[in-house]
Structures are given as structure tokens and as C-alpha cells.
Amino acid sequence: MTPEERDRLAAEHVLGLVDAREAAEAEQLEVTDPAFAAAVAAWRARFSEFDATTPAEPVPDGLWRRIERGIVAADPAPIRPQPRPAGLWQSLAFWRTTGLAGALATLVLAIAAGLLWQQRATTPVFVAILVTDANRPAAVVNAFADGRAELVPLDAIAVPPDRALEIWTLWDRARGPVSVGLIDAARSVQLRVEDLPRTRPDQLFEITLEPRGGSPIGRPTGPILMKGNAQRAL
Amino acid sequence: MLGVALRLVRRRAVAEEVVHDAFLQVWRRAASFDPARGAARPWLYAILRNRALTILRGEGRMELVEDFEPMGLVSEEEAPDAAVERLSDGGRLRRCLEGLEPQRRNVVVLAYIQGLSHGELAGRLGVPLGTVKSWIRRSLSALRECMA
Numbered sequence: 001m002t003p004e005e006r007d008r009l010a011a012e013h014v015l016g017l018v019d020a021r022e023a024a025e026a027e028q029l030e031v032t033d034p035a036f037a038a039a040v041a042a043w044r045a046r047f048s049e050f051d052a053t054t055p056a057e058p059v060p061d062g063l064w065r066r067i068e069r070g071i072v073a074a075d076p077a078p079i080r081p082q083p084r085p086a087g088l089w090q091s092l093a094f095w096r097t098t099g100l101a102g103a104l105a106t107l108v109l110a111i112a113a114g115l116l117w118q119q120r121a122t123t124p125v126f127v128a129i130l131v132t133d134a135n136r137p138a139a140v141v142n143a144f145a146d147g148r149a150e151l152v153p154l155d156a157i158a159v160p161p162d163r164a165l166e167i168w169t170l171w172d173r174a175r176g177p178v179s180v181g182l183i184d185a186a187r188s189v190q191l192r193v194e195d196l197p198r199t200r201p202d203q204l205f206e207i208t209l210e211p212r213g214g215s216p217i218g219r220p221t222g223p224i225l226m227k228g229n230a231q232r233a234l
Numbered sequence: 235m236l237g238v239a240l241r242l243v244r245r246r247a248v249a250e251e252v253v254h255d256a257f258l259q260v261w262r263r264a265a266s267f268d269p270a271r272g273a274a275r276p277w278l279y280a281i282l283r284n285r286a287l288t289i290l291r292g293e294g295r296m297e298l299v300e301d302f303e304p305m306g307l308v309s310e311e312e313a314p315d316a317a318v319e320r321l322s323d324g325g326r327l328r329r330c331l332e333g334l335e336p337q338r339r340n341v342v343v344l345a346y347i348q349g350l351s352h353g354e355l356a357g358r359l360g361v362p363l364g365t366v367k368s369w370i371r372r373s374l375s376a377l378r379e380c381m382a
Contacts, residue, residue: 007375054320
């Protein structure tokens with residue numbers, strides 16, 4: 001096999017374009033031919049930017065639990081050493097390698113879980129830009145896949161001393177606006193959305209000016225300073 | 235990872251299945267991961283991708299074809315141009331892909347982001363199978379030179 005043929009097979013194997021016969025050949029070569037394995041790794045690394053930049057999707061808790069159960073049930077010891085002569089059981093070197101492999105297995109799984117979690121934690125699934133009457137963007141609400149939501153002001157807001165800014169969301173028209181936060185000045189804050197269903201497209205967020213301790217009736221009473229609807233983040 | 239699975243199989247339940255299976259495979263095969271051969275992330279994505287393609291090419295295929303209504307498709311299919319625009323501006327992959335003719339770029343991008351086969355690519359682009367195969371080969375060889 002010429003280097004060009006080898007690289008072509010590696011690239012098409014990574015794309016998933018090889019037929020069953022070539023796929024078997026490629027899998028065999030990945031184990032036996034280090035140059036081929038390197039070519040495959042290089043193509044994977046090149047194309048993986050498409051995966052890294054694919055928008056994150058919220059991972060439902062049910063899926064997590066299923067994966068955990070599956071791992072527990074699968075095999076308490078994921079490392080299966082090749083059968084070896086009995087003398088090996090006394091060999092320190094063998095146990096060292098096995099131990100290292102075990103540590104590596106844990107590490108890789110941690111990275112995999114990290115990939116899922118990181119996407120959950122750092123990429124908002126929904127974003128609402130709150131604009132003022134004058135159509136000026138004044139704050140952003142980020143809602144994350146794990147159910148958290150935060151408000152990040154973009155603009156200083158003058159708040160009189162006996163007043164506060166109350167953040168509301170309208171999830172259900174029948175129920176009306178629900179208070180999800182109260183701040184005395186424009187600053188970043190986690191919103192209290194734990195008891196609400198997950199943020200959904202077009203869900204309204206708004207900030208009103210209220211008495212210092214928040215609206216006394218649980219409904220907005222003061223003027224709306226800014227509002228915006230949640231949109232799915234790309 | 236769920237986003238990647240969804241991009242390939244375009245059905246939420248199937249995508250969750252893919253992530254689930256891929257995780258268990260990672261757990262079983264973690265010992266075979268060799269850091270000397272490349273970073274962990276591409277390796278993890280490769281396991282996910284293999285699982286998704288097995289479902290796309292295998293038992294799931296019939297169901298996908300029969301189920302022609304867009305009902306079950308939760309994920310909008312992404313245009314190849316949009317996928318390329320997601321890539322980092324100054325990155326080599328983007329620069330090299332943009333150096334290819336649009337159709338030749340699209341075959342490679344579609345093969346990767348949607349996991350389309352030669353036959354599906356030919357149908358999608360309305361060109362003979364042989365043309366798709368030769369476009370792919372030439373694009374890959376141009377990419378390799380450009381990215382080396």
C-alpha cells in the first residue's frame with residue numbers, strides 16, 4: 001500500500017465512507033500499522049472541529065442515570081488483561097501496568113463526562129436579550145441545560161434608594177409572571193428558576209422597578225424597565 | 235456529545251441511545267486508549283460517530299426511510315455552508331475547505347456532519363456515484379496537502 005493509498009483509506013474510514021471489507025481492513029491496520037493509526041488519528045483531529053463546534057444539546061437527567069446504571073452493571077473491572085502465565089501474578093511490573101491502565105480508564109471516562117458536563121454548564125441553551133423601551137439592549141438572560149439561569153446586565157440602571165429591580169418570567173400565561181430574582185442594583189445574579197419548568201422558546205423575561213423588598217403582591221406593580229424573549233442559542 | 239449525535243441521527247430518542255452506547259463503549263475500551271496516538275476528544279467523538287453511523291447504515295436504515303415525514307426529525311438538517319461557518323475563522327480546516335470548489339467541499343462536509351454514504355451523497359447532489367467518489371478522493375487529497 002502506498003502512503004497515498006494508506007492516507008486515503010484512513011480519511012475515508014474516518015468519514016465512514018468505506019465498505020464493510022475496507023472497514024475491516026482499516027480496523028485491522030489501526031492495530032497493526034502505527035503509520036496507519038497515526039493517519040487515522042490525524043484525520044480525526046482535523047475533522048473533530050466540526051464536532052467541537054456543534055451546538056450543545058441539554059442532556060436529560062434520565063439519560064445520565066441510565067449511563068450510570070449501565071456502567072455499574074457492565075463490568076466492575078473494565079480492564080481485561082490478556083491471559084498470562086501464573087508467575088505474572090507475582091510480578092510487580094504487571095500490577096503496575098494494570099494499575100496504570102485502570103487509572104487511564106478512569107481519566108478517559110472523566111474527560112468524556114467532562115465533555116458532556118462542560119457543554120451543560122457553560123453553553124447557554126436559551127438566551128434572552130432584554131431591551132429597554134428605547135430598544136437598547138440592557139441585559140441578557142442565559143438559561144443553561146442543567147436548569148440554571150442567570151441575568152447579566154449590560155447597562156448601568158439608576159435605582160432609587162427605596163426601590164429594587166425585580167426580575168420576572170412569564171412561563172405560563174394562565175399563571176402570570178413569576179418573580180425569579182430581586183436585585184438592588186444592576187449586577188449579575190443567578191435566577192431562582194429551580195421550581196419552574198425548563199426555559200422554553202419565546203419565554204418572556206422582564207425587569208420592573210419595585211419597592212425595596214420586592215413587589216408586595218407577587219405581581220409586577222412598577223414600570224417595565226426592559227424585557228425580552230428567550231431564543232435558542234446556536 | 236448529544237448535539238453531535240443528534241446532528242448525525244436527527245432523532246432525539248436515537249441520539250440518546252447513541253450517547254448511551256458510546257459511553258458504555260468508552261468505559262469498556264478506555265484501557266485501549268493510547269494518548270501517544272492522539273488527543274482524547276477526537277477519540278471520544280470517533281466512538282460516538284461509529285455508533286451513530288452503525289445505526290444510520292444498519293438496522294435503523296429501514297425505519298429512517300419509511301419514516302419519511304419530518305415528524306420524528308427533531309433536529310433541522312444543517313447546511314454544509316453553515317457548518318463551515320461555525321469553524322474558527324483563522325483555523326486551518328476552514329481555510330482549506332474554503333479553498334475547495336463548493337460542490338467538492340460540500341461532499342466532504344456532508345459526509346462528515348450528516349454521516350451520508352457515497353450513495354446518499356450522489357442522490358442528494360444529483361450526480362453519478364462515480365463522480366461523488368472521485369470528488370471525495372480529490373478533496374481529501376487536497377485537504378491533506380493543505381493541512382499538512
